[in-house]
Amino acid sequence: MTKASKLVAAKGGKVLLVRRRIDGRWMFPGGRKQARETAKDCLKREIREELPKLKLGRLRLWKEVTAKNKRSGRKMSDAIFIAKHAKGRLEIGDKKEIDRAVWQKPYGLSLTPTSRYIRDQLFPRKAD
Template sequence: MAKSSKLVAARKGRVLLVRRRSDRLWMFPGGRRRVGESERKCLRREIGEELPKIKLGPVKLWKEVKAKNRQSGRKMSDAIFVATKVSGRLKIGDKQEIDKAAWCKPRGLRLTPTSRYIRDKLFPKQPR
């Protein structure tokens, strides 16, 4: 089982991202799984804590990522879910952890290593 769950939601060429207060890096919303909690329940709980006004439709497991970050040495263990329907206001719930949420273009922001990995796999650079 993955240690964390992340949500990827896209609409009109933009993805839903949140910014960590501690280092001001952007990331796909989600967080760590609790003991006895499934990845899917973890995702729904974390979204409820981080963005309480967001309503998620069905979510589909895209991939479980188990890898080691080449730069930091940190191990990634994430269940990545894709939402086909997301609605509601972007109101921050956990203001100690997150200071901003927005629908952003997937490139041009400072992302966490895990979020960079997800972005590069799901939204590859378009050739010019």
């Protein structure tokens, strides 16, 4: 059973990322599950809290990751969902937790370990 849920939304070659206020690291939006909450319900609640103006299309579970991150040593336990569509203003709802949301290419930023894993799996750099 996963402990958290993450959202992957992409459009126009860019992905939706939020910046954590606590350390300035970027991540795919989402958060920790509450008691008796499904992974999908967790994600929907987190998006309503963090980005209340964002409207999502159908959510599809891409992968459940329960592994140790080789680079950081951190244990990952996340359900990762892909949104078919995402639209609306990126207005921040929970300003204590996140301070910015952007559509951006997922490289050149300081990402959290789980978000780095997601990026490397779904958006690998193309060889020149």
